[in-house]
Amino acid sequence: MSxxxxxLIDGNSIAFRAFYALPLLTNSSGLYTNAAYGFAMMLLKVLxxxxxxxxxxxxxxxxxxxxxxxxxxxKGKRDxxxxxxxxxxxxxxEVLDACQIRYYGLAGYEADDxxxxxxxxxxxxxxxxxxxxGDKDLFQLVTDQVSxxxxxxxxxxxxxxxxxxxxxxxxxTPSQIIDLKGLMGDPxxxxxxxxxxxxxxxxxxxxxxxxxxxxxxxxxxxxGKKLQEKVTEFQEQALLSKRLATIYCExxxxxxxxxxxxxxxxxxxxxxxxxxxxxxxxxxxxxKGLGDQSGQASxxxxxxxxxxxxxxxxxxxxxxxxxxxxLSLNVELSEENPHRSELVGLSISDGITNLYIPANVVxxxxxxxxxxGSSNSQKVVFDGKRSEIALSKLGISxxxxxxxILLAAYLLNPSETSLxxxxxxxxxxxxxxxxxxxxxxxxxxxxxxxGENLAQHLAxxxxxxxxxxxxxxxxxxxxDLANLLYDLEMPLSRVLGKMEKxxxxxxxxxxxxxxxxxxxxxxxxxxEIYDIAGTDFNINSPKQLGEILFDKLGLPVLxxxxxxxxxxxxxxxxxxxxxxxxxxxxHYRQVxxxxxxxxxxxxxxxxxxxxxxxxxxxxxxxxxxLSSVEPNLQNIPIRLxxxxxxxxxxxxxxxxxxxxxxxxxxxELRVLAHxxxxxxxxxxxxxxxxxxxxxxxxxFQVKEEEITSLMRRQAKAVNFGIVYGISPFGLSQNLNIxxxxxKQFIERYFETYPGVKQYMNDxxxxxxxxxxxxxLLQRRRYLPELYAxxxxxxxxxxxxxxxxxxxGTAADIIKKAMVEIDRVMVEKKMxxxxxxxxxxxxxxxxxxxxxGSMGDLVxxxxxxxxxLSIPLVVDLNIGQSWYEAK
DNA sequence: GCGTTCACG
DNA sequence: ACGTACGTGAACGCG
Numbered sequence: 001m002s003x004x005x006x007x008l009i010d011g012n013s014i015a016f017r018a019f020y021a022l023p024l025l026t027n028s029s030g031l032y033t034n035a036a037y038g039f040a041m042m043l044l045k046v047l048x049x050x051x052x053x054x055x056x057x058x059x060x061x062x063x064x065x066x067x068x069x070x071x072x073x074x075k076g077k078r079d080x081x082x083x084x085x086x087x088x089x090x091x092x093x094e095v096l097d098a099c100q101i102r103y104y105g106l107a108g109y110e111a112d113d114x115x116x117x118x119x120x121x122x123x124x125x126x127x128x129x130x131x132x133x134g135d136k137d138l139f140q141l142v143t144d145q146v147s148x149x150x151x152x153x154x155x156x157x158x159x160x161x162x163x164x165x166x167x168x169x170x171x172x173t174p175s176q177i178i179d180l181k182g183l184m185g186d187p188x189x190x191x192x193x194x195x196x197x198x199x200x201x202x203x204x205x206x207x208x209x210x211x212x213x214x215x216x217x218x219x220x221x222x223x224g225k226k227l228q229e230k231v232t233e234f235q236e237q238a239l240l241s242k243r244l245a246t247i248y249c250e251x252x253x254x255x256x257x258x259x260x261x262x263x264x265x266x267x268x269x270x271x272x273x274x275x276x277x278x279x280x281x282x283x284x285x286x287x288k289g290l291g292d293q294s295g296q297a298s299x300x301x302x303x304x305x306x307x308x309x310x311x312x313x314x315x316x317x318x319x320x321x322x323x324x325x326x327l328s329l330n331v332e333l334s335e336e337n338p339h340r341s342e343l344v345g346l347s348i349s350d351g352i353t354n355l356y357i358p359a360n361v362v363x364x365x366x367x368x369x370x371x372x373g374s375s376n377s378q379k380v381v382f383d384g385k386r387s388e389i390a391l392s393k394l395g396i397s398x399x400x401x402x403x404x405i406l407l408a409a410y411l412l413n414p415s416e417t418s419l420x421x422x423x424x425x426x427x428x429x430x431x432x433x434x435x436x437x438x439x440x441x442x443x444x445x446x447x448x449x450x451g452e453n454l455a456q457h458l459a460x461x462x463x464x465x466x467x468x469x470x471x472x473x474x475x476x477x478x479x480d481l482a483n484l485l486y487d488l489e490m491p492l493s494r495v496l497g498k499m500e501k502x503x504x505x506x507x508x509x510x511x512x513x514x515x516x517x518x519x520x521x522x523x524x525x526x527x528e529i530y531d532i533a534g535t536d537f538n539i540n541s542p543k544q545l546g547e548i549l550f551d552k553l554g555l556p557v558l559x560x561x562x563x564x565x566x567x568x569x570x571x572x573x574x575x576x577x578x579x580x581x582x583x584x585x586x587h588y589r590q591v592x593x594x595x596x597x598x599x600x601x602x603x604x605x606x607x608x609x610x611x612x613x614x615x616x617x618x619x620x621x622x623x624x625x626l627s628s629v630e631p632n633l634q635n636i637p638i639r640l641x642x643x644x645x646x647x648x649x650x651x652x653x654x655x656x657x658x659x660x661x662x663x664x665x666x667x668e669l670r671v672l673a674h675x676x677x678x679x680x681x682x683x684x685x686x687x688x689x690x691x692x693x694x695x696x697x698x699x700f701q702v703k704e705e706e707i708t709s710l711m712r713r714q715a716k717a718v719n720f721g722i723v724y725g726i727s728p729f730g731l732s733q734n735l736n737i738x739x740x741x742x743k744q745f746i747e748r749y750f751e752t753y754p755g756v757k758q759y760m761n762d763x764x765x766x767x768x769x770x771x772x773x774x775x776l777l778q779r780r781r782y783l784p785e786l787y788a789x790x791x792x793x794x795x796x797x798x799x800x801x802x803x804x805x806x807x808g809t810a811a812d813i814i815k816k817a818m819v820e821i822d823r824v825m826v827e828k829k830m831x832x833x834x835x836x837x838x839x840x841x842x843x844x845x846x847x848x849x850x851x852g853s854m855g856d857l858v859x860x861x862x863x864x865x866x867x868l869s870i871p872l873v874v875d876l877n878i879g880q881s882w883y884e885a886k
Numbered sequence: 887g888c889g890t891t892c893a894c895g
Numbered sequence: 896a897c898g899t900a901c902g903t904g905a906a907c908g909c910g
Contacts, residue, residue: 184896196896197896198896198897199896199897200896200897201896202896538908540906540907540908541907541908541909542889542890542891542907542908543908543909544908561889561890562889562890563889563890563909566890566891567890567891568890568891568892569891569892589891589892590892592906592907593891593892593893593905593906594893596905596906596907597892597893597904597905597906598893600906601905601906617903620902620903621902621903622902623901623902623903625895625902625903626903627902627903627904628903628904629903629904629905630904631904631905632893632894632903632904632905634893634894634895634903634904635892635893635894635895635903635904635905636893636894637893637894638893638894639893639894643893668895668901720900720901721900721901723901724900724901724902725900725901726900727898727899727900729898729899729900730899730900730901731900732900733899733900734900790897791896791897791898792897792898792899795897795898795899796898796899796900799899799900799901800901802901803900803901803902804901804902806901807895807901807902810895811902838894838895839894839895839902839903840895841895
């Protein structure tokens with residue numbers, strides 16, 4: 001018999017977490033079920049992953065606890081539990097009953113106390129204990145045997161806390177957690193602590209003195225007179241707070257650990273309850289997973305399918321299958337990057353028959369090649385762009401994509417970072433699929449498995465892909481994402497594929513020359529820096545550099561990082577007046593960056609055709625923007641002249657062609673003016689030549705002639721800050737001014753543009769109601785952290801709620817323009833080519849005779865891509881290189 | 887593999 | 896008191 005293991009769940013805490021982490025779902029009878037749903041998800045997860053032998057869910061019972069006897073105001077200021085949640089506790093208990101999980105609450109005690117009592121009992125019996133909660137207070141119970149699973153975001157993601165990880169995080173032992181709370185207090189429980197002491201001060205004091213009692217006893221040793229006074233004045237309060245935070249571990253229970261043995265899950269009953277509550281995906285999970293052996297579900301629980309390997313001899317037998325209305329197609333490649341990969345093979349499925357076609361057979365099966373290239377044959381694919389690029393290298397065309405599962409999954413949740421087919425399958429269907437990493441191995445160990453295993457895996461891919469379409473289509477419809485998927489993202493992927501295949505011509509010789517100039521500069525700077533420092537060291541090592549600057553040369557430490565001194569540019573700029581070495585280091589860094597990332601980095605990427613083929617990622621950025629990798633051509637230097645010269649090497653690929661660059665002028669601020677509807681900001685865009693100057697005039701209330709360059713710079717920073725979801729701190733950092741001043745700037749801005757202020761308030765409120773924000777074209781981003789209790793996380797989510805509709809709408813606009821420009825270019829049989837997109841600009845190469853028509857066309861389509869309440873403006877530039885097109 | 891730094895919009 | 900400007904990708908040092 002393996003070791004016993006008990007799971008103790010903080011019922012109220014998890015219910016709250018689930019309630020705030022999920023959008024306010026209702027089932028068909030109008031009943032709110034989000035908290036119960038989240039709770040059930042968490043239960044299934046811990047049952048599957050932890051396989052407990054014993055289990056209990058503890059609830060708070062009644063309002064008054066023994067803590068109120070000595071502190072009336074305990075939990076006094078807490079908001080009333082929302083009605084939408086209170087109604088869900090019976091549902092949660094229904095779920096627990098169905099799973100035969102015990103739950104318990106006792107008047108006068110909190111769930112924490114019950115958990116504490118049981119964890120001590122379990123400890124005595126040498127049972128392993130896992131506490132599940134969203135409340136850090138429970139850390140005090142942690143021992144070698146007892147760990148806490150702390151929900152992180154939502155309810156299913158959690159961190160496990162052990163004595164070691166608490167030590168790492170706080171530098172405290174678990175029992176010192178109550179001392180910390182005694183000092184800090186906890187506003188949510190109305191525990192006062194010592195005013196003016198937060199986590200930082202609290203931790204510092206505890207690291208020095210160990211406990212609240214010790215701190216009080218040694219008050220005279222504390223740093224700072226203010227602090228000493230506070231501790232003296234509020235010592236009673238601190239002791240009281242500590243007492244309130246201490247979990248009571250002797251609750252009189254009328255049952256023992258043995259009574260909490262967890263029987264295996266009775267599948268039928270659970271399914272019935274989940275069906276009744278309309279937890280559809282959970283029903284599926286139970287069906288395939290948990291089984292009657294409770295917790296026996298395993299990783300090997302994969303979807304195995306029947307498959308056929310197509311050979312040259314047998315390929316004729318399968319021609320009929322290709323006549324199906326719709327088939328899924330998986331194009332298997334050796335590398336992530338399709339420009340560098342080789343074809344392993346194809347697999348196709350109609351949901352019943354699953355074929356694997358090795359690469360050598362593909363090229364010989366003519367009917368298959370016809371099917372691939374036929375726009376009448378509908379295909380369900382995963383990452384059509386990648387597939388199309390790889391096939392086109394073999395001269396095989398791919399048409400007729402009716403659904404791209406990758407793009408659909410991205411739109412359904414653009415924040416999801418893992419969008420491999422295997423992840424998408426587990427997220428959206430009842431199946432599981434081994435990840436490529438499991439099948440192929442990773443790193444140096446990566447290799448193709450033996451024939452049968454490979455065929456089985458690839459046939460599975462095609463099979464699950466076929467199933468996913470019917471799963472995702474309704475989800476896409478329901479979330480109003482159909483137009484965005486079918487009319488924007490899917491057509492765009494074709495355009496991006498073309499751009500990637502075309503690539504950008506790079507003048508390798510000139511890159512070489514630029515490199516040697518930079519190399520000389522770098523060597524000169526290195527010598528000068530060593531000379532001033534009086535010693536050789538690795539300037540690229542922040543650690544060694546810090547030692548030179550701060551230990552050897554004694555410069556003041558303005559900022560620290562987790563690992564030591566900060567030597568970032570903003571710090572160095574402040575130190576520059578104090579020592580001649582600093583400017584040289586800044587320059588060294590700048591040149592070093594250019595040399596390693598841009599000269600050396602780009603050189604490696606030039607292909608046999610003299611071009612660079614970047615890879616646009618369409619499913620990375622949560623806002624809807626594109627990203628560019630291997631290499632990143634969206635961050636080629638421009639701000640400083642020395643770096644800007646890199647752009648000279650990007651040239652047209654043919655004689656008598658030019659580079660045309662078309663960029664949106666202030667697109668994000670225009671979007672803000674549109675969605676906020678602020679009259680002054682709109683007026684500014686209808687009239688003003690320069691928005692930052694106009695903002696400076698409005699905010700400082702001066703005439704245009706009176707605007708100084710400082711005023712304009714500050715107005716510009718405020719404009720940027722507004723788009724990012726402003727905070728006084730952020731602006732103060734950016735402008736290097738006190739936070740107070742930054743706050744005044746923001747206030748004046750909001751007085752000037754009250755519509756913007758209204759928008760910022762409304763969008764956050766709306767987001768908290770819906771659980772997500774949307775863009776002009778209905779792109780969606782969920783923001784579960786809006787409900788976080790942690791201030792920093794919540795604030796971050798609030799700024800994201802302000803920024804995403806702006807950045808995301810700008811992304812929608814340029815994407816739409818790209819699709820339309822491409823369509824017209826094809827229609828008009830233009831020779832010109834779209835090469836790059838850099839968020840608000842498009843780069844083309846254009847034969848001189850098309851310059852006029854392309855300029856008109858591009859401007860027109862970009863400016864008219866969508867209709868806003870204010871005009872969109874596009875600037876055009878032409879040159880012999882990207883550098884000159886400015 | 888992670889943290890720091892820095893390139894872009 | 897808290898700890899941040901929004902969104903990315905690449906190179907490097909270090910353990």
